Amino acid sequence: MAAVAVSALGGFPRVNLMPRSEVARRERDKLTRAWVWGVLGAIIVAVLIIAAAFYLKWSADQRLAAEQAQSNQLLLEIASLSEVSEALAAQAELTAFRSESMAADLVWAPVIAKVTGVLPGQTRLTGYDFAVGGAPQSDDPTAEQGLVGTVSFDSPTPLDIVGLIRSLRGVEGVLFADGQSVTSSQVDSGRYAYLLNVVFDQSIYSGAFAAAAEGEN
Template identity: 70%
Template sequence: MTAVAVPFSGAPRVNLMPRSEIARRERESLVRMWVWIVLGAIVVAVLIIAGAFAFKFLADQRLVAEQARTNVLLTEIASLSEVSQALATESELTDFRTDAMATDLAWTPVIAKISGVLPAETTITGVDFTVGGVPQGEDPTVEQGIVGTVTFDSPTPLDIVALIRSLRGVEGVLYADGQSVTSSQVSEDRFSYLLNVEFDQSVYSNEYAAEEGGD
């Protein structure tokens, strides 16, 4: 019987290390790996904490800068408080004047309109007017402005009916009353007349009216 030779490619080696030593070395290798993992985690945590502190520091610096800017603005506003108060007071006084003088009359045009229809040598001797209401709408010709009486005298008797008609046609006159007309001879050559007349709000001067578009 022929024996078969087993080929060998080198010198035979036998691992004589005890199994316990191999297990110990494996444990040490595993421990070293976990130590490096823990150290890496610690380094990452330190970097995150450092980044958070850096971000907070920058945020605090921006907050300080904004607070300083706010304080500067508050100081500037405080320095303008007297100006603002003066402007507010001026606005209040202007509004008060506008309300108080809303019925201010333009007397000269009113007298001129009345005297314009009177005959020559007729003299206005007295007026007694009561001011109407504050303007409420945009059309001043529909609201009562002033109402009262006009006294005048003439050296000759007048056609009072014709005079009243003329007065009713005057711009701004809402009504002229002929029923309450009285006449009397105040002297040998003078005659006195009394008329009731009512004007619309176009006779207001509007000198103190609020400007359109103003506050």
């Protein structure tokens, strides 16, 4: 039998005539709908997450494809410039070889002029025999040998060879002048012949090829 509820307070009396079974059914329906909507919401969220993941993967694939295409294009451009690169490498190698092989380049006329500049009057240079030194090994060209050899000259009168050696040692670029190897004799023409050992430093090097190599690099 349905329960009858009568309001104990003032106002119109209200009676709940709905059976308990109907109330329970409605509660079950309400709970079922809540569960259905919850499941549908979870499915929708899962679908959105999966779609977002697929979109991110698709975007990453597109970016990767673009980067690969750009890399391939750069490789093609580099390959097309291989001949230029080889030519530049060959030029750099030849320039380095020239700079190394011509490091001891010098102009002979100024060197000989330095020797003849200290010779007394009527004294003439009759010959010279020099060997060029190695490439510069330091920033101070006056500290290393650049030209080593002998100079020969003659004079109609005997010379003060000691004074001449001192004068020669004072010439710019002369690293050493050896007076111990001096020889003198009166030749058939009545002139006296002399032979001196002379060492020049590397300040006599022109440095032309080394400067050109630095400019090209």
